[in-house]
């Protein structure tokens with residue numbers, strides 16, 4: 001595989017978190033007002049099976065939302081935007097997505113997603129992740145976007161495939177999650193690969 005030809009990447013720091021619009025959703029910074037719908041899915045065993053945490057209590061979700069509300073910039077390593085996915089037709093929060101700056105130096109970001117099982121199989125997660133990738137590459141100027149998932153998380157792996165991400169690695173026992181060491185699947189896509197997909201039949 002040939003390396004990209006564009007010059008050394010440089011992230012463009014953003015002083016505020018984005019609000020992104022898709023065909024059916026608005027992705028906007030998550031807030032304490034989203035407590036009930038977010039708790040409804042983050043308190044579920046099935047939703048949390050492959051997440052880093054167990055099902056969360058109302059107080060634990062409130063703490064997560066408060067921490068996310070503190071974030072206001074996408075500029076340095078570890079900065080992240082947690083965006084609620086709000087369905088335009090009825091204003092319901094159906095899930096949330098995260099974009100995290102892994103490395104400013106390597107212009108690399110990481111994507112994450114959690115959606116309510118009530119809306120599974122409708123393409124909302126794919127639609128949201130595509131908007132995140134557009135923002136990451138076009139606005140932030142990222143060179144590379146990654147996703148890390150449990151190898152048994154087949155719904156998430158299919159999502160990565162739909163996005164055109166490449167399965168690059170299977171890390172053996174690299175994360176201590178909940179009660180033990182777990183493997184991680186690594187997916188990635190480069191900016192020029194995303195540009196080549198944009199507008200293509202797979203989108």
Ligand SMILES: CC(C)(COP(=O)(O)OP(=O)(O)OC[C@H]1O[C@@H](n2cnc3c(N)ncnc32)[C@H](O)[C@@H]1OP(=O)(O)O)[C@@H](O)C(=O)NCCC(=O)NCCS
Pocket residue numbers: 046047048050051113114115116119120121122123124125126127148149150153155156158159
């Ligand atoms: C991972 C997760 C977001 C995937 O949800 P999902 O509903 O499968 O994903 P989407 O919303 O993109 O829907 C895609 C499915 O809907 C179908 N679909 C229907 N309409 C669609 C449309 N307009 N566009 C794309 N897909 C559509 C697709 O064919 C696909 O079905 P398939 O997987 O059976 O082939 C969800 O399983 C989840 O939140 N899991 C729990 C949290 C989690 O594990 N997060 C990831 C940690 S790494």
